[in-house]
Amino acid sequence: MRPSVQEMIARSNGKKNKKAIEKIIPILLFLIASVSVLTSIGIVVTLIVETITFFTRVPFFDFIFGTTWLPFSNKDAQFGILPLIVGTLKVTLIATIVAVPIGISAAIYLSEYASENVRRILKPVLEVLAGVPTIVYGFFALTFVTPILQSVFPEIKIFNAISPGIVVGIMIIPMIASLSEDAMSSVPKSIREGALAMGSTKFEVAWKITVPAALSGIIASVVLAVSRAIGETMIVSLAAGSTPRFDGDFTGSIQTMTAYIVQVSKGDAGFGTTIYYSIYAVGFTLFVFTMVMNILAGYVSKRFREEY
Amino acid sequence: MRYIEQQAVVKRMNGRLIANSIFKYVFLAATLVALVALVILLYRIISQGMGHLSIEFLTNFASRFPEKAGIKAALVGSLWLMLVVAPTSIILGVGSAIYLEEYAKQNRITTFIRMNISNLAGVPSVVFGLLGLTIFVRAMALGNSILAAGFTMSLLILPVIVVASQEAIRSVPGELRDASFGMGATKWQTIVKIILPAAIPGILTGSILALSRAIGETAPLIVIGVPVIIQFLPAGVMDTFTALPMQIYDWSSRPQPEFQNVAAAGIMVLMAVLLFMNSIAVIIRNKFDKRY
Numbered sequence: 208m209r210p211s212v213q214e215m216i217a218r219s220n221g222k223k224n225k226k227a228i229e230k231i232i233p234i235l236l237f238l239i240a241s242v243s244v245l246t247s248i249g250i251v252v253t254l255i256v257e258t259i260t261f262f263t264r265v266p267f268f269d270f271i272f273g274t275t276w277l278p279f280s281n282k283d284a285q286f287g288i289l290p291l292i293v294g295t296l297k298v299t300l301i302a303t304i305v306a307v308p309i310g311i312s313a314a315i316y317l318s319e320y321a322s323e324n325v326r327r328i329l330k331p332v333l334e335v336l337a338g339v340p341t342i343v344y345g346f347f348a349l350t351f352v353t354p355i356l357q358s359v360f361p362e363i364k365i366f367n368a369i370s371p372g373i374v375v376g377i378m379i380i381p382m383i384a385s386l387s388e389d390a391m392s393s394v395p396k397s398i399r400e401g402a403l404a405m406g407s408t409k410f411e412v413a414w415k416i417t418v419p420a421a422l423s424g425i426i427a428s429v430v431l432a433v434s435r436a437i438g439e440t441m442i443v444s445l446a447a448g449s450t451p452r453f454d455g456d457f458t459g460s461i462q463t464m465t466a467y468i469v470q471v472s473k474g475d476a477g478f479g480t481t482i483y484y485s486i487y488a489v490g491f492t493l494f495v496f497t498m499v500m501n502i503l504a505g506y507v508s509k510r511f512r513e514e515y
Numbered sequence: 516m517r518y519i520e521q522q523a524v525v526k527r528m529n530g531r532l533i534a535n536s537i538f539k540y541v542f543l544a545a546t547l548v549a550l551v552a553l554v555i556l557l558y559r560i561i562s563q564g565m566g567h568l569s570i571e572f573l574t575n576f577a578s579r580f581p582e583k584a585g586i587k588a589a590l591v592g593s594l595w596l597m598l599v600v601a602p603t604s605i606i607l608g609v610g611s612a613i614y615l616e617e618y619a620k621q622n623r624i625t626t627f628i629r630m631n632i633s634n635l636a637g638v639p640s641v642v643f644g645l646l647g648l649t650i651f652v653r654a655m656a657l658g659n660s661i662l663a664a665g666f667t668m669s670l671l672i673l674p675v676i677v678v679a680s681q682e683a684i685r686s687v688p689g690e691l692r693d694a695s696f697g698m699g700a701t702k703w704q705t706i707v708k709i710i711l712p713a714a715i716p717g718i719l720t721g722s723i724l725a726l727s728r729a730i731g732e733t734a735p736l737i738v739i740g741v742p743v744i745i746q747f748l749p750a751g752v753m754d755t756f757t758a759l760p761m762q763i764y765d766w767s768s769r770p771q772p773e774f775q776n777v778a779a780a781g782i783m784v785l786m787a788v789l790l791f792m793n794s795i796a797v798i799i800r801n802k803f804d805k806r807y
Binding site: 225232239240244246247249273285308315320321333339341377383391411413414434438440444490494498502503 | 546565642733737768
């Protein structure tokens with residue numbers, strides 16, 4: 208005779224290992240979820256510990272206010288990070304000039320003008336552009352954009368801030384476009400229709416209604432993209448050169464924070480040397496920059512959101 | 516008496532209409548910049564690399580001579596890397612997502628974990644390299660092995676997989692869950708037999724896209740000291756290795772112009788691998804889309 212349902216339930220409840228599994232699994236999954244927290248802690252602790260070691264050899268104020276970055280000099284090594292920050296800002300500035308107008312315009316087009324068919328083609332194009340590895344962009348900057356710039360402006364050197372700046376800009380366009388488009392798409396249709404009914408043109412609806420309403424999201428997308436540009440490594444390592452400079456020249460070789468870390472890692476900076484610790488100090492500075500930008504983006508999108 | 520001054524309206528109207536039609540094309544042109552950039556990029560790389568792409572290129576090791584340089588070690592190295600990254604990152608990512616969506620109580624710890632994951636996604640990859648160098652290469656003494664690089668890459672793409680898996684799990688309808696509980700299934704049984712099978716297309720799509728990011732990342736590999744010139748294939752996860760983007764980086768930064776063509780050919784191989792992975796993701800997405 209087949210057992211009744213009650214018997215089956217009773218038998219199943221009697222199985223001990225099933226209860227044990229139900230107890231163990233949540234703990235196991237919690238441990239797995241805490242790996243991401245451990246990673247963050249690991250990053251912060253690693254950077255801080257090695258940076259402190261660095262500051263036992265190089266005074267803190269020489270580091271953050273110094274205008275000469277000369278780590279490889281044997282007798283007169285100097286670690287003033289400002290030239291690397293200036294290099295990073297040069298590339299980021301050009302990238303922002305390229306990416307912000309194009310990215311926001313593309314977002315307006317996609318959310319306000321494009322038909323469903325056009326969107327179906329253009330959105331994947333942006334996704335592909337976002338998925339291209341940065342090393343490929345770096346190759347493109349060095350072998351294509353720089354020669355073109357040189358043929359127009361002969362004073363531009365083979366390594367400069369402009370070409371990687373433009374290419375970093377192209378790289379972050381998809382990010383600005385898709386995040387801004389998300390923000391614009393979430394503006395309610397009724398507001399647009401109200402403006403259209405009052406006789407606004409489509410452009411006026413986009414410019415005076417949608418963009419202001421989605422402004423917090425748009426600004427957040429720009430801040431996130433700038434943070435990405437600051438942390439971008441391969442494009443600047445290949446195309447921007449390795450000359451830390453504290454000046455306003457964009458046409459010659461520069462060095463960014465990220466490119467310095469790559470330059471040292473590529474060579475054999477022995478473990479325990481000041482140069483070895485300097486990449487952590489530079490990495491920590493970079494980390495602070497990007498973290499501040501990311502927190503700012505989160506704050507802007509939360510604090511200034513227009514609720515409908 | 517007329518309520519509307521027609522003259523004035525017409526005068527303003529023209530300017531507004533012109534602005535309207537001009538800006539439509541300005542916005543379209545901006546959108547097309549992205550498309551044009553992509554076309555030029557692909558055209559340049561294919562026209563440069565095509566001449567160098569051959570069977571020998573795939574089966575030769577790296578060489579000082581551009582005509583003999585091949586990508587074998589890097590291609591095999593990248594596949595080895597994926598053998599470590601895929602299981603590590605998917606187990607960690609999906610596990611975290613299940614915890615956050617199914618088990619986590621709404622308390623401060625949960626909020627902290629969520630915030631932490633979104634912040635982690637914004638950390639530059641080169642900083643992950645510094646983490647890998649200190650923890651995996653030095654503290655755990657893994658050296659510049661496949662395992663050390665794989666763990667570093669896994670942590671790098673972890674946030675992407677967690678977020679994608681969370682979305683996939685969240686989109687499983689509540690009725691399925693209720694039905695399973697109603698039939699007397701335990702929570703873990705419901706997760707394994709009902710929720711995960713329903714969420715697997717979304718999880719896989721997100722994971723494959725994350726893995727394709729890992730395969731193209733260069734900076735962390737450079738920082739943890741992955742070498743370029745390797746004349747043998749790795750035999751296990753503790754061996755040293757090189758990877759596609761490392762090899763491309765090396766060729767791109769060489770002064771001889773011939774090596775640029777070699778680099779372009781290398782990029783074509785890398786892009787082919789990415790295209791393959793992405794098309795699998797698209798196929799999965801289309802095949803399992805909207806089952807409920």
